[in-house]
Amino acid sequence: MVEFTLWDILRNLLLAARWTVALSLIAFVAGGALGLLLVLARTLPAGAVGRWAGRCVALHVEVFQGTPLLMQLFLAYFGLALLGLEVSAWLAAALALTLHASAFLAEIWRGCIEAVPRGQWDAAASLALTRSEQLRRVIAPQALRIAIAPTVGFLVQVIKGTALASVIGFIELAKAGTMITNATFRPFAVYACVAAIYFAMCYPVSAFSRRLERRLNGAR
Amino acid sequence: MVPAEPIVDIRGLRKRFGSNEVLRGIDLAVAPGEVVAIIGRSGSGKSTLLRCINGLESPDAGTLAIEGRPMRLDDPRAMRDLRQRVGMIFQSFNLFPHLDVGHNIMLAPGLVKGRRGAQGEARARQLLARVGLDDKFEAMPAQLSGGQQQRVAIARALAMEPQVLLCDEITSALDPELVAEVLAVVEMLASEGMTLLMVTHEMRFARKVADRVVFMHEGAIHETGPASELFTRPQTTELRQFLAALD
Amino acid sequence: MVSLDFAAVLEQWPLLVQGIGATIWLVALAATLGGFLGIACAWARTWGPKPLAWLAAGYVESIRNTPFIVQLFVIFFGLPSAGVRLSPEWASALAMVINLGAYAGEIVRAGVEATPRGQVEAGLSLALTPGQVFRRVVVPPALARVWPAMVSQIVIVMLGSAVCGQISARELSYFANLIQSRNFRAFEAYLVATAGYLVLAIALRRLLLWVGPRFLFGTVWRG
Numbered sequence: 001m002v003e004f005t006l007w008d009i010l011r012n013l014l015l016a017a018r019w020t021v022a023l024s025l026i027a028f029v030a031g032g033a034l035g036l037l038l039v040l041a042r043t044l045p046a047g048a049v050g051r052w053a054g055r056c057v058a059l060h061v062e063v064f065q066g067t068p069l070l071m072q073l074f075l076a077y078f079g080l081a082l083l084g085l086e087v088s089a090w091l092a093a094a095l096a097l098t099l100h101a102s103a104f105l106a107e108i109w110r111g112c113i114e115a116v117p118r119g120q121w122d123a124a125a126s127l128a129l130t131r132s133e134q135l136r137r138v139i140a141p142q143a144l145r146i147a148i149a150p151t152v153g154f155l156v157q158v159i160k161g162t163a164l165a166s167v168i169g170f171i172e173l174a175k176a177g178t179m180i181t182n183a184t185f186r187p188f189a190v191y192a193c194v195a196a197i198y199f200a201m202c203y204p205v206s207a208f209s210r211r212l213e214r215r216l217n218g219a220r
Numbered sequence: 221m222v223p224a225e226p227i228v229d230i231r232g233l234r235k236r237f238g239s240n241e242v243l244r245g246i247d248l249a250v251a252p253g254e255v256v257a258i259i260g261r262s263g264s265g266k267s268t269l270l271r272c273i274n275g276l277e278s279p280d281a282g283t284l285a286i287e288g289r290p291m292r293l294d295d296p297r298a299m300r301d302l303r304q305r306v307g308m309i310f311q312s313f314n315l316f317p318h319l320d321v322g323h324n325i326m327l328a329p330g331l332v333k334g335r336r337g338a339q340g341e342a343r344a345r346q347l348l349a350r351v352g353l354d355d356k357f358e359a360m361p362a363q364l365s366g367g368q369q370q371r372v373a374i375a376r377a378l379a380m381e382p383q384v385l386l387c388d389e390i391t392s393a394l395d396p397e398l399v400a401e402v403l404a405v406v407e408m409l410a411s412e413g414m415t416l417l418m419v420t421h422e423m424r425f426a427r428k429v430a431d432r433v434v435f436m437h438e439g440a441i442h443e444t445g446p447a448s449e450l451f452t453r454p455q456t457t458e459l460r461q462f463l464a465a466l467d
Numbered sequence: 468m469v470s471l472d473f474a475a476v477l478e479q480w481p482l483l484v485q486g487i488g489a490t491i492w493l494v495a496l497a498a499t500l501g502g503f504l505g506i507a508c509a510w511a512r513t514w515g516p517k518p519l520a521w522l523a524a525g526y527v528e529s530i531r532n533t534p535f536i537v538q539l540f541v542i543f544f545g546l547p548s549a550g551v552r553l554s555p556e557w558a559s560a561l562a563m564v565i566n567l568g569a570y571a572g573e574i575v576r577a578g579v580e581a582t583p584r585g586q587v588e589a590g591l592s593l594a595l596t597p598g599q600v601f602r603r604v605v606v607p608p609a610l611a612r613v614w615p616a617m618v619s620q621i622v623i624v625m626l627g628s629a630v631c632g633q634i635s636a637r638e639l640s641y642f643a644n645l646i647q648s649r650n651f652r653a654f655e656a657y658l659v660a661t662a663g664y665l666v667l668a669i670a671l672r673r674l675l676l677w678v679g680p681r682f683l684f685g686t687v688w689r690g
């Protein structure tokens with residue numbers, strides 16, 4: 001049997017961590033794009049269409065925030081298989097994480113839009129701006145400023161969420177940990193390394209998000 | 221005497237929020253150039269009335285016409301047209317905090333009237349000079365005092381060249397020593413022939429500037445008349461109580 | 468054509484009920500002990516001696532910046548090499564308590580820091596000890612202030628407990644997995660379990676929002 005040094009373990013884990021980063025970025029970017037569409041649908045004027053769009057988005061948010069990410073991953077994996085598609089863990093994980101992130105980001109951003117005082121909409125409307133001009137030129141720039149810190153903070157949730165993709169067989173950091181454990185029989189050392197690598201990825205993002213938030217509060 | 225065609229014509233206007241009927245049939249016609257002061261207790265529906273005239277609230281019943289053209293809330297083009305003719309100034313200024321003073325003023329004319337570049341800027345500077353803030357073009361709203369912010373808000377509304385200006389308690393959020401500078405601007409506009417509907421608690425100012433005072437009570441116009449008469453000879457007990465409570 | 472067969476899953480309902488019961492047990496334990504751990508942590512970080520404050524900060528940050536599944540694996544697979552061998556259920560419960568404790572610590576701390584200085588001084592001037600002031604004057608209104616955030620976090624931990632099935636802790640997701648291994652109706656089994664979690668999440672949120680002001684910190688206002 002080959003003897004694994006701590007360095008061997010760490011090196012293999014770091015190689016696998018690339019896939020954690022890749023999956024996180026895909027889910028964050030695609031989830032952000034979808035979340036943006038959702039939040040726009042929610043700001044439609046309160047007509048019949050707007051009400052329906054609002055309800056659909058609310059349901060999407062409720063379902064994806066109210067159920068375990070792990071179940072969402074299973075459902076994406078077996079659901080794609082049921083549709084007769086070639087199931088890859090990649091695709092299922094990216095799909096589930098994207099939908100998951102979109103719900104959370106849509107909700108975060110809705111909060112940011114609602115944090116802009118009502119009077120800003122009124123003032124923009126009274127100056128004859130159209131609904132979309134009000135949103136783009138007056139509300140969005142202010143909401144964006146508020147949104148940056150919590151959005152960056154949510155990236156941490158996404159990175160941690162990708163660890164669950166290991167369960168449907170996607171080989172990233174957590175899965176690599178399990179595989180190396182099975183080869184080395186040193187679970188404590190391996191999982192401690194896994195945790196340390198996640199920490200090294202997440203902590204700077206958390207700290208950055210906190211700094212952004214402090215700066216925003218200070219500027220007010 | 222032949223009364224001029226009203227520039228604002230409100231008939232049977234009703235508005236309710238849930239079970240709370242806030243406006244119970246308002247009839248009000250305002251002649252061009254007229255200055256109307258609206259007074260009344262808190263909750264009597266003054267703000268709601270002004271917001272209806274600007275299309276910020278949708279009435280439940282009644283008609284509303286500006287310069288003879290009926291308001292069409294469901295027609296974005298008509299609303300864009302109407303809001304260019306009716307400007308509004310708010311108690312809390314509502315300047316756009318992410319834009320400097322100049323861009324606060326130039327944003328809407330640029331988008332709505334296509335007045336951009338040097339032309340738009342020249343006009344903005346001109347308006348700032350009129351409200352006495354020529355040197356604040358590059359300032360951010362947060363750097364200005366309340367009185368200065370409100371004057372910028374007036375300049376911003378004027379940039380759309382409205383025929384009617386709605387002012388909702390525009391000095392109520394100001395420290396006492398800053399009230400005068402804002403009222404001076406309003407008085408200047410009145411003397412230049414701007415049609416003004418202003419909700420105000422400044423009775424002395426209303427008396428001095430307003431052609432007509434409207435006293436609102438529980439969602440209806442309870443009493444109306446020239447300032448000199450209304451304040452000196454109130455006809456109803458409600459108005460008498462309201463005026464008595466002021467001093 | 469996709470054909471779904473929910474009957475094959477639902478006829479195994481006793482397993483699902485058992486799973487839901489186990490999930491409720493886990494979250495009840497985690498919420499109670501994790502809540503206390505969180506309050507202790509908030510105390511350490513705001514009122515505690517420096518070394519304890521640092522220790523608490525390190526704990527909070529390391530938990531918040533690593534995935535729950537990895538924490539669970541460290542406890543279940545890693546601890547035995549240090550001589551601590553826990554059953555899947557107890558390992559799950561421990562992981563959930565530790566996880567919630569860290570988040571609750573941050574949440575309660577925000578509430579504690581928003582407590583007006585005068586409240587504390589008033590308490591001390593009445594000859595209460597600092598510990599009594601913290602427990603009786605500071606914590607209850609702080610908890611009331613942050614209760615919605617606390618409830619959200621407890622729901623998040625409940626949803627996260629689905630992962631515990633991966634170490635064969637016999638909770639809801641474990642039984643969904645068991646059912647699908649028997650009848651090969653994976654999608655249906657997980658969909659039913661997911662619906663179960665959704666109902667649990669909604670019910671738990673309602674329950675906690677109702678219970679909090681009435682039984683946990685409501686007595687404060689009544690004096």
Ligand SMILES: Nc1ncnc2c1ncn2[C@@H]1O[C@H](COP(=O)(O)OP(=O)(O)OP(=O)(O)O)[C@@H](O)[C@H]1O
Pocket residue numbers: 237240242260261262263264265266267268269
């Ligand atoms: N958006 C709204 N939703 C529900 N109720 C509202 C809304 N806006 C106003 N109201 C209610 O309508 C009534 C009249 O409000 P309005 O703001 O028009 O009064 P006002 O005369 O301007 O009072 P104030 O002097 O305090 O400004 C109040 O009872 C208020 O609570």
Ligand SMILES: [Mg+2]
Pocket residue numbers: 266267268388389
């Ligand atoms: Mg008002």
